[in-house]
Amino acid sequence: xxxxxxxxxxxxxxxxxxxxxxxxxxxxxxxxxxxxxxxxxxxxxxxxxxxxxxxxxxxxxxxxxxxxxxxxxxxxxxxxxxxxxxxxxxxxxxxxxxxxxxxxxxxxxxxxxxxxxxxxxxxxxxxxxxxxxxxxxxxxxxxxxxxxxxxxxxxxxxxxxxxxxxxxxxxxxxxxxxxxxxxxxxxxxxxxxxxxxxxxxxxxxxxxxxxxxxxxxxxxxxxxxxxxxxxxxxxxxxxxxxxxxxxxxxxxxxxxxxxxxxxxxxxxxxxxxxxxxxxxxxxxxxxxxxxxxxxxxxxxxxxxxxxxxxxxxxxxxx
DNA sequence: AACCGTCACAACCGCATGCGA
DNA sequence: CTCGCATGCGGTTGTGACGGT
Numbered sequence: 139x140x141x142x143x144x145x146x147x148x149x150x151x152x153x154x155x156x157x158x159x160x161x162x163x164x165x166x167x168x169x170x171x172x173x174x175x176x177x178x179x180x181x182x183x184x185x186x187x188x189x190x191x192x193x194x195x196x197x198x199x200x201x202x203x204x205x206x207x208x209x210x211x212x213x214x215x216x217x218x219x220x221x222x223x224x225x226x227x228x229x230x231x232x233x234x235x236x237x238x239x240x241x242x243x244x245x246x247x248x249x250x251x252x253x254x255x256x257x258x259x260x261x262x263x264x265x266x267x268x269x270x271x272x273x274x275x276x277x278x279x280x281x282x283x284x285x286x287x288x289x290x291x292x293x294x295x296x297x298x299x300x301x302x303x304x305x306x307x308x309x310x311x312x313x314x315x316x317x318x319x320x321x322x323x324x325x326x327x328x329x330x331x332x333x334x335x336x337x338x339x340x341x342x343x344x345x346x347x348x349x350x351x352x353x354x355x356x357x358x359x360x361x362x363x364x365x366x367x368x369x370x371x372x373x374x375x376x377x378x379x380x381x382x383x384x385x386x387x388x389x390x391x392x393x394x395x396x397x398x399x400x401x402x403x404x405x406x407x408x409x410x411x412x413x414x415x416x417x418x419x420x421x422x423x424x425x426x427x428x429x430x431x432x433x434x435x436x437x438x439x440x441x442x443x444x445x446x447x448x449x450x451x452x453x454x455x456x
Numbered sequence: 457a458a459c460c461g462t463c464a465c466a467a468c469c470g471c472a473t474g475c476g477a
Numbered sequence: 478c479t480c481g482c483a484t485g486c487g488g489t490t491g492t493g494a495c496g497g498t
Contacts (some may be wrong), residue, residue, distance in 0.1 A: 153467075153491090176483065191483075193467065228486060237484070403467050 151185045155194050159184055162189055197240045204236025204384050208245055216242055217254050 149157075166182035172195065175188035184191060197203070208216070212234060219230045227239035227246075234242065 155466085174483080187471090188483085190467075196485095197466075225487065240466080243487075248464055 149185065150187045152192075157200075158352075159186065160199060162192070163195060167195055167199075193240075197238045200238075202236055202239060205240075208237075212237065213245075213250060216246060217250055220246065220250070220254070237422070 155163075162182050162184055166178065170181075172178060172192070175192040178184075178188055179186045179191050182191070188196075215234060219233060223229055225243075227243045231237055231239040321358060366448050
């Protein structure tokens with residue numbers, strides 16, 4: 139399931155992410171955002187390429203990633219969308235909150251593809267057996283419907299672009315087949331009508347107000363901190379000038395305006411242990427293993443808060 | 457218990473696309 | 478317009494888990 143860690147020629151780590159690496163990435167991204175994936179690993183103290191960091195964050199560590207089994211509704215939705223859109227995993231994922239394209243793609247290849255094919259084959263068999271009974275009245279010749287099983291299972295032949303709605307209607311011309319496939323076929327008369335249902339939500343203003351990383355990281359989400367008893371508790375970041383000031387900064391300006399270099403310097407000087415005792419914003423407790431959020435007891439004695447100076451710059455106490 | 461085949465999925469890779477200089 | 482860089486996307490691979498023999 140996981141890859142054995144290795145190193146490539148440039149010294150970048152590859153393979154499975156360790157707990158420590160996950161912690162670093164989470165801490166960094168939740169605090170500073172993903173201002174530049176290429177540069178990020180250097181500042182976050184990760185011996186990974188930016189691409190690898192981005193992938194790890196997007197597919198696994200991101201707060202809004204829903205883990206766990208796919209529900210039946212989700213699976214049906216994926217099958218339906220795949221029939222409409224083909225292998226456009228990111229588009230499908232965009233319509234399925236909490237699921238990543240990678241996750242959907244994997245699930246499709248391991249489970250849903252077979253199920254979908256079995257489904258269509260079953261329909262085809264049912265249809266074929268029915269067609270055997272269909273005899274031309276005058277010549278006594280068995281009628282063979284145009285659609286073959288390969289045509290049915292081949293997504294390209296069903297894609298809107300190939301415009302095979304007529305073929306498809308043949309497949310579903312059998313009432314029993316059509317009824318059982320109701321959830322899998324286009325219901326629009328207009329062969330491009332499916333686009334409406336896809337594009338419509340994009341015209342909705344709220345569609346574009348999707349949760350951004352900044353929202354996740356800095357807007358009214360709890361900051362995990364430790365109390366004197368070594369317990370972790372959360373406080374809202376809405377009153378946090380520190381985080382708000384970071385939130386309002388954009389991209390690389392974060393570096394200049396918020397003493398970003400100081401973060402790196404501090405990290406370079408810090409031990410691995412005390413680095414992770416800094417509180418960081420976390421809106422991810424629902425899916426990130428708790429060990430990623432809560433430093434060990436040994437680490438707690440190094441607890442060091444961050445503070446803003448008069449100019450709104452962020453510093454770390456050591 | 458050991459071996460083997462299959463499954464599930466994290467991660468990698470190469471290409472496409474977008475965007476700013 | 479072109480070039481280079483950053484990011485996104487989809488296909489593919491690698492590997493641990495698991496079940497069957």
